[in-house]
Amino acid sequence: MDGDGKILECLLCAERYSAEDVESGLYQLSTFVCSFCYAKRQKQPHYVCCFGKPTTHASDGKVLLGHDPDSADCKRCKDREPCSRIVIKYADHVLTKIDGEWEIVPVR
Numbered sequence: 001m002d003g004d005g006k007i008l009e010c011l012l013c014a015e016r017y018s019a020e021d022v023e024s025g026l027y028q029l030s031t032f033v034c035s036f037c038y039a040k041r042q043k044q045p046h047y048v049c050c051f052g053k054p055t056t057h058a059s060d061g062k063v064l065l066g067h068d069p070d071s072a073d074c075k076r077c078k079d080r081e082p083c084s085r086i087v088i089k090y091a092d093h094v095l096t097k098i099d100g101e102w103e104i105v106p107v108r
Contacts, residue, residue, distance in 0.1 A: 010034040
């Protein structure tokens with residue numbers, strides 16, 4: 001066992017986390033992935049990763065796939081729990097491109 005109590009490893013980045021990190025939300029025990037990796041995935045465009053984004057209809061008619069609790073893909077996704085928490089938390093926000101980067105901003 002590690003002397004600092006960091007025995008949990010993120011499957012994506014291999015950083016190690018402690019039970020305190022789980023309690024503070026830095027590590028998701030249900031998926032063995034850290035919140036920093038989920039944040040990186042959420043910032044990626046829809047075509048790279050749907051994590052933490054609502055399904056959106058773009059102005060050109062394209063459907064940008066994201067969280068959909070009724071979708072078969074979401075039902076089998078191992079990340080569905082943290083993803084749905086994020087989508088629900090930001091339900092009053094909108095995904096928009098600012099200076100070439102996708103950002104989640106409050107609806108005004």
